[in-house]
Amino acid sequence: MIDFLAELNEPQHQAVTHENGPLMIIAGAGSGKTRVLTYRIAHLMGSGVDAFNILSLTFTNKAAEEMRHRIEKIIGSEAKNLWMGTFHSVFAKILRFEGFRLGYTSNFTIYDTDDSKSLLKTIVKEFNLDDKTYKPNFILNRISGAKNNLISWQMYNENPVFQAEDISAQMPEIGRIYKTYAQRCFSANAMDFDDLLFNTNVLFRDYLDVLNKYQHKFKHVMVDEFQDTNISQYLITRKLSAVHQNICVVGDDAQSIYAFRGANIQNILNFKKDYPDLKVVKLEQNYRSTKNIVNAANSLIAKNKAQLEKKTFSDNEEGDRIEVIKAHSDNEEGKIIANTIFESKHQGLRNQDFAILYRTNAQSRAFEEALRKLNIKYRIIGGLSFYQRKEIKDLLGYLRYTVNQQDEEAFKRIINLPKRGIGDSTVAKIVVMASENQKSVWEIICNIKQYLEGRAMNSIETFTNLIKSYIIMEEEGKDAHTIAMNIAKTTGILHELYIDKTVEGVARHENVQELLNSIKQFVDNPENEDKTLGSFLQTVSLLTNADQEEDGDPDKVTMMTIHGAKGLEFKHVFVVGLEENLFPSQMMLRSREDLEEERRLFYVAITRAEKKLTLSYAEQRYNWGKLNFCEKSRFIDEIDPAYLKFDDRGSSYTPKGFDFESFGRKERPVVTAPPTRSQAIANLKPVSQAKPAPVHVPTVDFVPSDTKNLKPGDKVEHQKFGFGEVKKLDNLGPTAKAVIHFDSEGEKTLLLSFAKLRIV
Numbered sequence: 001m002i003d004f005l006a007e008l009n010e011p012q013h014q015a016v017t018h019e020n021g022p023l024m025i026i027a028g029a030g031s032g033k034t035r036v037l038t039y040r041i042a043h044l045m046g047s048g049v050d051a052f053n054i055l056s057l058t059f060t061n062k063a064a065e066e067m068r069h070r071i072e073k074i075i076g077s078e079a080k081n082l083w084m085g086t087f088h089s090v091f092a093k094i095l096r097f098e099g100f101r102l103g104y105t106s107n108f109t110i111y112d113t114d115d116s117k118s119l120l121k122t123i124v125k126e127f128n129l130d131d132k133t134y135k136p137n138f139i140l141n142r143i144s145g146a147k148n149n150l151i152s153w154q155m156y157n158e159n160p161v162f163q164a165e166d167i168s169a170q171m172p173e174i175g176r177i178y179k180t181y182a183q184r185c186f187s188a189n190a191m192d193f194d195d196l197l198f199n200t201n202v203l204f205r206d207y208l209d210v211l212n213k214y215q216h217k218f219k220h221v222m223v224d225e226f227q228d229t230n231i232s233q234y235l236i237t238r239k240l241s242a243v244h245q246n247i248c249v250v251g252d253d254a255q256s257i258y259a260f261r262g263a264n265i266q267n268i269l270n271f272k273k274d275y276p277d278l279k280v281v282k283l284e285q286n287y288r289s290t291k292n293i294v295n296a297a298n299s300l301i302a303k304n305k306a307q308l309e310k311k312t313f314s315d316n317e318e319g320d321r322i323e324v325i326k327a328h329s330d331n332e333e334g335k336i337i338a339n340t341i342f343e344s345k346h347q348g349l350r351n352q353d354f355a356i357l358y359r360t361n362a363q364s365r366a367f368e369e370a371l372r373k374l375n376i377k378y379r380i381i382g383g384l385s386f387y388q389r390k391e392i393k394d395l396l397g398y399l400r401y402t403v404n405q406q407d408e409e410a411f412k413r414i415i416n417l418p419k420r421g422i423g424d425s426t427v428a429k430i431v432v433m434a435s436e437n438q439k440s441v442w443e444i445i446c447n448i449k450q451y452l453e454g455r456a457m458n459s460i461e462t463f464t465n466l467i468k469s470y471i472i473m474e475e476e477g478k479d480a481h482t483i484a485m486n487i488a489k490t491t492g493i494l495h496e497l498y499i500d501k502t503v504e505g506v507a508r509h510e511n512v513q514e515l516l517n518s519i520k521q522f523v524d525n526p527e528n529e530d531k532t533l534g535s536f537l538q539t540v541s542l543l544t545n546a547d548q549e550e551d552g553d554p555d556k557v558t559m560m561t562i563h564g565a566k567g568l569e570f571k572h573v574f575v576v577g578l579e580e581n582l583f584p585s586q587m588m589l590r591s592r593e594d595l596e597e598e599r600r601l602f603y604v605a606i607t608r609a610e611k612k613l614t615l616s617y618a619e620q621r622y623n624w625g626k627l628n629f630c631e632k633s634r635f636i637d638e639i640d641p642a643y644l645k646f647d648d649r650g651s652s653y654t655p656k657g658f659d660f661e662s663f664g665r666k667e668r669p670v671v672t673a674p675p676t677r678s679q680a681i682a683n684l685k686p687v688s689q690a691k692p693a694p695v696h697v698p699t700v701d702f703v704p705s706d707t708k709n710l711k712p713g714d715k716v717e718h719q720k721f722g723f724g725e726v727k728k729l730d731n732l733g734p735t736a737k738a739v740i741h742f743d744s745e746g747e748k749t750l751l752l753s754f755a756k757l758r759i760v
């Protein structure tokens with residue numbers, strides 16, 4: 001066995017070897033908290049604790065897998081028997097075994113956010129409420145907040161405080177919607193994400209024998225990223241560890257970034273009260289980042305008033321200062337960063353060493369475009385994941401319905417797919433009929449001719465017969481792949497996509513094939529004992545954004561939101577879009593607490609970097625289809641300038657003669673080891689062909705010009721690009737654009753309301 005204890009500093013060693021009794025480690029980023037948790041598990045197993053008796057709760061399934069993998073390296077294959085995963089996945093598993101006590105079967109469906117919103121929309125419609133006021137997002141947040149604070153629909157409706165809040169938000173019916181939503185989920189044998197925790201709490205509260213069983217089973221409970229647990233999660237861990245008192249939590253209050261979802265920093269403070277025998281270990285040394293990065297992060301977070309006192313230092317090299325880049329526009333921000341990655345790769349860095357972190361998913365576009373042009377491979381984590389694509393959800397809808405015929409959202413999705421001539425109004429009638437007769441939709445459609453008349457009824461019978469044939473396969477014990485393949489073929493889903501030869505159609509067909517492949521992999525994997533459809537669906541519904549599918553090539557630049565980057569580390573990190581209203585987000589600036597949460601988010605972002613950190617912002621950005629001027633984020637100024645280095649490369653950064661458009665094309669000569677940018681450029685374009693870079697000296701002082709009368713053929717002068725001729729005009733008003741051929745720069749498309757241009 002590897003002597004892993006030798007790889008720890010003194011306080012880390014203490015924490016790892018602390019065997020019994022409650023333990024809390026609250027320490028700064030990169031100080032080895034996750035490493036301590038991993039080694040602690042290995043140490044416990046080495047001291048004879050059975051893997052089956054250890055429960056470890058992590059933030060993503062991927063983090064759990066990584067941890068398991070590391071422990072396996074130290075201890076061997078016994079690590080496979082550890083209970084590890086996210087709160088949602090671990091307790092979904094327990095609810096599969098125990099949920100029958102609450103009235104669910106073991107095949108219950110897990111509703112994702114789309115299912116929940118679709119159900120809420122249906123309810124709002126049935127109640128004849130205005131769907132412009134009653135927005136599903138808002139209602140779902142409200143219900144989610146209630147559940148995470150363990151407030152049932154009954155409690156919600158009894159408490160006048162909630163009603164008063166709903167009335168002031170102009171939505172007095174939320175209580176009634178919550179009740180119907182909960183009842184409909186229950187009768188659909190479905191739980192939403194929050195129910196997984198809520199119902200676990202109900203289970204442990206009302207069935208002491210069950211609680212007792214798991215309390216005895218889990219001799220050790222560990223929680224990573226403890227600062228982001230909510231009350232519902234906290235209570236579960238407290239109850240589970242009540243017998244053995246072996247609970248170990250690690251976290252960093254400065255990285256608490258989920259308050260908007262109910263995470264409660266009080267959990268850290270309460271912990272000391274709940275466990276008077278608590279041992280607290282402090283870790284102060286950051287092993288991840290350079291001195292400059294650690295110092296910069298410390299100087300930033302010091303601006304937050306609400307925080308526990310702790311120190312963090314680094315003994316690593318001083319490293320480069322943090323570079324701050326100002327770009328002219330969002331597109332240019334993309335280009336500069338893609339170029340920087342391209343160049344750094346000549347210094348021996350690989351794609352996988354880079355991460356681009358942003359505040360919102362929508363920001364990824366400019367980076368995608370720029371990276372694609374340079375043939376740099378990237379992966380986007382989050383955003384619309386594979387499993388959220390329509391064609392994937394459609395096939396999954398069939399799989400879900402085969403396993404659980406009470407699943408009303410799956411029913412609504414697939415009943416007319418592929419098209420069978422069953423209209424929305426027929427579907428709505430069936431749903432209403434089911435709730436009026438207190439029957440499930442399935443019971444209604446199995447005897448549809450007793451209830452409704454019309455041509456569509458034959459199609460409905462064909463549909464139920466199809467589903468019945470799948471149910472039989474499931475009952476015969478066929479594996480998930482055999483059934484899924486059969487469904488894809490007999491429903492006509494595969495065929496329909498196959499005959500669609502548009503680019504999108506081909507991609508959709510490939511995606512469905514990919515899903516079928518992944519089911520095959522699931523079935524072939526010897527580690528999965530249960531190869532049923534139900535078991536496959538369970539793993540799929542619990543994938544978090546950070547667990548997304550990949551094509552097996554690890555060497556890619558990672559792009560993701562900062563929320564998704566928690567716990568991860570990369571050699572070179574770019575934190576982009578540092579502009580007021582974007583980061584800090586406008587929507588999060590209602591109070592000092594909100595601002596402090598945004599600042600913690602920025603702290604999380606910068607502490608992901610090991611060697612190099614780059615911050616960037618754009619002076620103009622498209623937002624909701626409108627071009628806006630942007631102001632540099634206050635967060636940049638909050639970092640001690642001693643650690644910063646400003647770079648005003650701006651729009652002049654792309655060097656003259658550097659043909660960006662043709663840069664990424666396949667036919668470009670292979671650049672073997674050009675150490676410098678100029679050599680790389682020379683390789684791409686023979687020097688003799690490259691135009692000397694003319695520096696345009698403007699003839700007048702420019703202001704955005706009055707270009708109302710501009711027409712094709714006009715000769716113009718631009719402040720930076722020099723002289724040219726208008727080729728084409730597009731749009732009117734504020735979005736008016738002109739395509740102009742400049743003598744020295746070639747063709748450019750300019751937005752006239754901003755272009756510093758004059759007619760000559």
Ligand code: ATP
Nearest residue numbers: 007008009028029030031032033034035287288567
């Ligand atoms: P975060 O707050 O971001 O989740 P963390 O506190 O969990 O960070 P880890 O991810 O466990 O920190 O560790 C950060 C890095 O430092 C990792 O690469 C880890 O392997 C390394 N590291 C931790 N402790 C040591 C040590 N004693 N010696 C060498 N490297 C270490």
Ligand code: MG
Nearest residue numbers: 033034035567
């Ligand atoms: Mg960690």
